[in-house]
Amino acid sequence: MNLQTLPGLFISHGSPMLAINPEQVGPALDRLSLNLPKPKAIIIMSAHWESNALEVSTAIRPTTWHDFRGFPEELYEIRYPAAGDPEFAEEILKRFADAHLPAHANSTRPRDHGVWMPLLHMYPEADIPVIEISLPMNMPADEIYRIGQVLAPLREQQVLLIGSGSITHNLRELSWHGESDEVPEWASTFRNYVVSKLTHSDYDAVLDWPTIPYVNRNHPTLEHFAPLFFAMGTGTRFSVVHSSFSMGALGMDIYRFD
Template sequence: MNLQTLPGLFISHGSPMLALDPEKTGPALQRLSINLPTPKAIIVMSAHWESDALEVSTAIRPETWHDFRGFPKELYQIRYPAAGDPALAEQLLALFADAGFQAHANSTRPRDHAVWMPLLHMYPEADIPVITISLPTTFSAQMLYQLGQVIAVLRQQQTLIVGSGSITHNLATLTWQTPQANAPDWATQFRQYVVHKLQHHDFDAVLDWKNLPFIRQNHPSFEHLAPLFFAMGTGPRFSLVHHSFSMGSLGMDIYRFD
């Protein structure tokens, strides 16, 4: 069997409206998928699945969860019916256990929008198995990085590994009525700093996230930045796939790690 190595990705999944109004990010995700070998499976760490302990979805066909309120009814009609992959999920659990990370199987968790919304643009046929892993709230940035390192071996099995979060995420500052509003300086300077450090392979500076410039304005809470640390662990070579802002301060960056 001729397997190809896939990268690890960090995807800023943005607002749920990305499913109906792709802006610049949807086409960027589509181009990315066209330029990659077709995955045999996809693993996603979701910013919206926070848990006390590390969990892995073992469901055969998880439901599509519309985990948001107040959006157009068309959004709630979208389904992403990709199968799960219980065998790969068991392999994940074994990899984590071998590395000293206790992980639990979860057969009931539905897929939140951080999982299905980017994949809707990348693989709209929903014909590739998808596994979701949780974001443990007790894990440090370094531990999340180590999780990425642990499962990076699966990239060689034509498995796509994704951390789905957001490079900036302060909902209180978004210009919902004017999606094309200019980004504030504190948002642009933050993502420029992160990209600069990643380009120069100063991963330690990014993992030291509490000292990043304008961190409190960009991330009042940790969960949407955390999947970046996981993605960073999947490969040492960084490249910027896409950069844009939506609704003023919502960064829509996509990063690749090889």
């Protein structure tokens, strides 16, 4: 069998409403999947599985977790029944062990919306095994980056690596009711700085995240930005797949690493 190399991706998954109101990013995710060879498996690090130590889901078929409140009822009826792959998960754990990255198996973790929401638009048939890995929030940025580096060779085995977060994520400053679609300067400046550094292969400037302009206003907490560090580790050639803002300041960018 001829295996094709897949990229690593960073996907801004936005509000849970993306599942039923795809705006611009849903079609962009659909087009992206159509332009890639079909993955043999997907490994995804989600902003919504924060952990102390690195964990890997070994569940056979994780349940769809609606890890949010106060949204329309139809959102809670959505299921994403893609299988897990315990055998492949054990291989991932071995790769981490060989790289001296302590990691643990987790067979009970349900699948949060940072996983199933973007995959609904990319692979709606849910016929590709999906393995979620956690976001170890005690790790510095360069160690999260190294997780991506350790898994990067799997791209050559037609495995798709995804960091699922958001390029900006300050929920308190969003226009939830459509008051304004104008993108504030602090959000666009932050986004443009990150893209400029990645475009010029200055990954160190992004990993040195406290020095990025307006970082605290865009990310009062770091969990939606940190999956970008993982995605950066998967490839050295950066490109922008999609760029837009939703509700004013919520960045919906998709980045590709080859």
